[in-house]
Amino acid sequence: MIRPLAVAMGDSAGIGPEITAKAWKAREQHALAPFFAVGDPRAVEKLWDGPIARISDPHAAFDAFPDALPVLSVGDCGDVSPGSPDVESARCALQSLELAVGLTRSGASGALVTGPVSKAQLYRIGFTHPGQTEFIAERCGVSGDNSVMMLAGPTLRVVPVTIHVALADVPGMISTQLILAKARVTARGLYRNFGIERPRLAFAGLNPHAGEGGAIGREEIDILVPAIEQLRAEGIDAVGPFSADTMFHPRARAGFDVALCLYHDQALIPIKTLYFDDGVNTTLGLPIVRTSPDHGTAFGIAGRDEANPGAMIAAIRMAASQAERRAELSA
Numbered sequence: 001m002i003r004p005l006a007v008a009m010g011d012s013a014g015i016g017p018e019i020t021a022k023a024w025k026a027r028e029q030h031a032l033a034p035f036f037a038v039g040d041p042r043a044v045e046k047l048w049d050g051p052i053a054r055i056s057d058p059h060a061a062f063d064a065f066p067d068a069l070p071v072l073s074v075g076d077c078g079d080v081s082p083g084s085p086d087v088e089s090a091r092c093a094l095q096s097l098e099l100a101v102g103l104t105r106s107g108a109s110g111a112l113v114t115g116p117v118s119k120a121q122l123y124r125i126g127f128t129h130p131g132q133t134e135f136i137a138e139r140c141g142v143s144g145d146n147s148v149m150m151l152a153g154p155t156l157r158v159v160p161v162t163i164h165v166a167l168a169d170v171p172g173m174i175s176t177q178l179i180l181a182k183a184r185v186t187a188r189g190l191y192r193n194f195g196i197e198r199p200r201l202a203f204a205g206l207n208p209h210a211g212e213g214g215a216i217g218r219e220e221i222d223i224l225v226p227a228i229e230q231l232r233a234e235g236i237d238a239v240g241p242f243s244a245d246t247m248f249h250p251r252a253r254a255g256f257d258v259a260l261c262l263y264h265d266q267a268l269i270p271i272k273t274l275y276f277d278d279g280v281n282t283t284l285g286l287p288i289v290r291t292s293p294d295h296g297t298a299f300g301i302a303g304r305d306e307a308n309p310g311a312m313i314a315a316i317r318m319a320a321s322q323a324e325r326r327a328e329l330s331a
Helices: 016-025 041-045 058-064 087-106 119-124 132-139 167-173 176-194 208-214 219-233 264-275 310-330
Strands: 005-008 035-039 052-055 069-073 112-114 148-153 156-160 200-204 237-242 258-261 280-284 290-293
Touching: 005 087, 005 310, 016 035, 016 041, 016 069, 016 310, 035 041, 035 058, 035 087, 041 052, 041 069, 052 058, 058 069, 087 112, 087 119, 087 132, 112 132, 112 310, 132 280, 148 176, 148 264, 156 176, 156 264, 176 200, 176 219, 176 258, 176 280, 176 310, 200 219, 208 219, 208 237, 219 237, 258 264, 280 310, 290 310
Parallel strands: 005 035, 005 112, 035 069, 052 069, 112 290, 156 258, 200 237, 200 258
Antiparallel strands: 148 156, 148 280, 280 290
């Protein structure tokens, strides 16, 4: 049996505490592996009248989990007010993330699941990373090029090669070397975390119609094609570049295990269109397993009992599955 999973609840003013509690409530229905929440227990108590077990040791989650949501407290995080984020809720989110990462790196937790945070609020307290993905990679000693953010649903996985950058900056950022680095990490991650022996990687072009043979841009010819040829020479099943507008219908999705896209929205629009309520963000290339619901803090509905826990449930299930796969490989 894998060790209990650590769920950092995210911003205490958002829906993270609610969907964590609802995931525990649905634990038997979805056969969820034991997990414990990391954060302020009061954030859960404010909006949920279910049982909570305050624990001080992750291992205690095993005994508590059948009867109550185990919560490992980060201490006093100030007043908790659902729907009203402030610097205190941001500090609570960062403390929860830091503790959950440390517990997972040390082996006290079997995998890390991160709840939604507000980057705008985190920036107010000095957070300097583009997002949780980059923060976790740094804490694990992994460089940005050697980690990959992948979004996954039941029939589609996507990787944005560039993430939180202005669209105008993307052409200058992409390079053959960057694409090679991200593709290699993706191929290894699909094997290590998902058990796909020979992953099929499909690449989206940057330009409409994948450049139309150079008539609408040369990035495909000058950057993507050399990278794809190099990957094939290394034994990686890589195809493309394809026009992004024809890559995501059902027949096309059946032909690859992951689509590598060159900018944020090119990857996230199809995955969120198909799996808005159960999409999962997972980080490949780390020494630990990390997943997250693929949605934000939803401050507008926090505290109203309206949040759908589907993505959190999917993230917990995927984290457990990846942790079991890693354990099998190391056995």
